[in-house]
Amino acid sequence: MMMPGKLQGSAAGNRTSYSWLTAALIRAAVVILCVMTAVFFLIRIVPGDPAKMILGEYSTPEAIAAMHHTLGLDLPLWEQFIRFVKLLFTSGDTGNSIVSGTSTRVLIAERAPVTMLLIGMACVIAIVIALLLATVAATNKDKLADHLIRIFPAITLGMPIFWVGILFIMLLSVRLRWFPVGGVGEGWSGMLYSLTLPAVTVAFSQIPTLVRSLRAQMLEVLESDFVVTLRAARIPGRVILFKHVLRNSALPTLMLLGVNISYLIGGTLVVEQVFGIKGIGSLLFTSISNRDFPVIQGIALYCAVSVVIISLLVEILAKWLDPRTKGTR
Structure with missing residues (x-):
């Protein structure tokens, strides 16, 4: 027959294991969220306009503005980020390729x-x-x-x-x-x-x-x-x-x-x-x-x-x- 002390020790060990696993999962989730945020903002810091690269060097300002609207680049940065996170969690996607139009x-x-x-x-x-x-x-x-x-x-x-x-x-x-x-x-x-x-x-x-x-x-x-x-x-x-x-x-x-x-x-x-x-x-x-x-x-x-x-x-x-x-x- 198992002693009460051993039962309490086993229960305490299980609680410790579960708490460690929970903490590890929380750390992993926080790291993933930080990576999501960093990837979104760092890409947009890099010099260069995607619309110009798609339309070419001699594209008109009107065409560039229309392409910005199509890509959602004319929206405020925080709104772009919300759309990015929503799309990622709903479909596991980051949008369509600018070049081919195929889902990422x-x-x-x-x-x-x-x-x-x-x-x-x-x-x-x-x-x-x-x-x-x-x-x-x-x-x-x-x-x-x-x-x-x-x-x-x-x-x-x-x-x-x-x-x-x-x-x-x-x-x-x-x-x-x-x-x-x-x-x-x-x-x-x-x-x-x-x-x-x-x-x-x-x-x-x-x-x-x-x-x-x-x-x-x-x-x-x-x-x-x-x-x-x-x-x-x-x-x-x-x-x-x-x-x-x-x-x-x-x-x-x-x-x-x-x-x-x-x-x-x-x-x-x-x-x-x-x-x-x-x-x-x-x-x-x-x-x-x-x-x-x-x-x-x-x-x-x-x-x-x-x-x-x-x-x-x-x-x-x-x-x-x-x-x-x-x-x-």
Whole structure:
């Protein structure tokens, strides 16, 4: 029979967990609202008149005024903002494209699958390579392999991702012909094959920080008392490494990956342009050059919301996996 004290402790722990989750959801909602406001006003601060860009340099003042009325740009700024928020919450849209007249939601939905697949592949590649390199480095502390792996992050962190992509294209696509130069293949196999090199390029920017974090955590766990006890009990080294060391070292690296997800998404958009992939990145750069601010707003908002949601899920997952965090927030 459970004691009253234990029941009270369990109820208090549940209340603490619920209050932490509520606070996390409120923080995420506030961040999304701030992003919405910032995206709306920052786009309008940028110099240039969308009406002139649509009608051309030699358009008449009357035509420009008519286009302003069509786009709603003749309204007060606060009224434009209210219409923007209302449209966003009622239809999940930021308006029609100034260039094509197509709904922003439709344009983004057409390009999103390729971008999401590229991000997913980059995450898997980054995690697998980081696990391998960090494990080799931690199990060979202060040896040649450890020194070489520790030099790797110091060199690669300063490389711009677009430059890395160009190098990969020149070496692996043009010279060795292992991968296509750009574009997206047909079918699942063709798509995965053509996105492999761009995914490796995106992962290249995340691997150094993940390797350094995971290596440091693994060394700390390897030197802990419970690992010494397991070794004294003659538990096989592989069991200790994969069942205990990696499990206890993965949470901080998982949190780091959640924090860096915004850099991962931003790097993906740049890499799409380098490899000529028709994803959200190419749509964003085209919209910027055309000053198609409804599409720019939509992409910025969807990317920001994705970052907030993924970060929130990673935080919840880390709290659920690590019993030490229960009741601390």
